[in-house]
Amino acid sequence: MRVLLVEDEQPLAKYVAAGLRKHGFAVDVAFDGRTALDKCTVTPYDVVVLDRDLPVVHGDAVCRELAGHGTARVLMLTASGTVEDRVEGLTLGADDYLGKPFAFSELVARVRALSRRSTPAMPPVLRAGGVVLDPARRTAERAGRLLHLTPKEFGVLEHLLAADGAVVSAETLLDKVWDEHADPFTNAVRITVGTLRRKLGDPPPIETVPSAGYRIVP
Numbered sequence: 474m475r476v477l478l479v480e481d482e483q484p485l486a487k488y489v490a491a492g493l494r495k496h497g498f499a500v501d502v503a504f505d506g507r508t509a510l511d512k513c514t515v516t517p518y519d520v521v522v523l524d525r526d527l528p529v530v531h532g533d534a535v536c537r538e539l540a541g542h543g544t545a546r547v548l549m550l551t552a553s554g555t556v557e558d559r560v561e562g563l564t565l566g567a568d569d570y571l572g573k574p575f576a577f578s579e580l581v582a583r584v585r586a587l588s589r590r591s592t593p594a595m596p597p598v599l600r601a602g603g604v605v606l607d608p609a610r611r612t613a614e615r616a617g618r619l620l621h622l623t624p625k626e627f628g629v630l631e632h633l634l635a636a637d638g639a640v641v642s643a644e645t646l647l648d649k650v651w652d653e654h655a656d657p658f659t660n661a662v663r664i665t666v667g668t669l670r671r672k673l674g675d676p677p678p679i680e681t682v683p684s685a686g687y688r689i690v691p
Contacts, residue, residue: 474497474498474499474519474520474584474588474631474649475499475516475648475650475652476493476498476499476500476518476519476520476521476584477500477501477503477509477512477516477545478490478500478502478503479503479504479505479506479521479532480504480522481504481505481526481527481528482524483504486502486504487502489522489580490502492577492580492581493580493581494624496611497608497611497627497628498584499649499650499651500652501518501652501653504528505527505528505530506527506528506531506534506535508529509523509527509530510538510539513539513542516653517544517545518544519545519546519587519588520548520587520588521539521545521546521547521548522548522580523547523548523549523550523567524549525549526551526552532549532551533565536567537566540566540567541566546587546590547566547568547569548567548568548569548571548584549567549569549570549571550575550580551570551573552573559572568587569583569586569587571583582609585608585609597609599631599634599635600634601634601637602615602689602690603616603678604630604634604673604689606627606631608631611627613627613630618674620672620673621672623665625650625651625661625665626665626672628649628650629646629650629662629665629669630669632645632646632649633687633688636689638688638689638690638691640682640686640688641687643662643663643686643687645686646662646686646687647659647662650662666679666681666687678690
């Protein structure tokens with residue numbers, strides 16, 4: 474899942490980004506509203522975690538812009554935590570609102586919940602090809618055998634399962650599982666799919682569709 478974190482306090486931004494990455498999210502960071510909007514025009518984020526009091530372009534304006542496009546879910550993360558502030562944030566178009574200070578486990582749960590509101594909605598547990606994957610618990614198994622996956626392997630498997638048999642291109646997997654620092658010409662997706670196949674075992678559930686991408690065989 475691709476997340477944009479917009480926070481002008483750089484030490485806090487780096488801390489939150491590192492924590493989200495440990496939970497398997499691909500995270501990009503913006504320190505002001507203008508940069509956030511620019512990044513959103515280039516990358517289709519699943520969730521934007523948005524501080525409200527931002528420099529250059531205020532978080533309220535960023536929220537209105539993103540809500541107008543309707544492409545990413547917005548979680549406002551701000552010190553303004555009164556009922557009136559929450560109501561105003563939701564009125565601006567935010568999908569959820571979390572005040573500072575916050576419990577990190579709650580932030581992770583809210584980001585995951587927002588991702589499930591995508592269209593079509595993603596079920597809480599993904600199943601196909603004998604594979605069962607639980608994104609919230611970060612567990613995956615096949616035929617009752619627990620799979621020990623790296624964060625990238627888990628992310629690739631999650632997106633292939635969520636596609637429900639449709640082909641997912643390598644470019645899409647790179648966008649969703651890796652962050653903005655990934656080299657667009659890297660062979661990381663091919664290598665990760667290869668190691669994932671070995672861990673899944675036979676019969677191989679991941680099928681390569683020439684010149685198109687990958688899919689989970691039903």
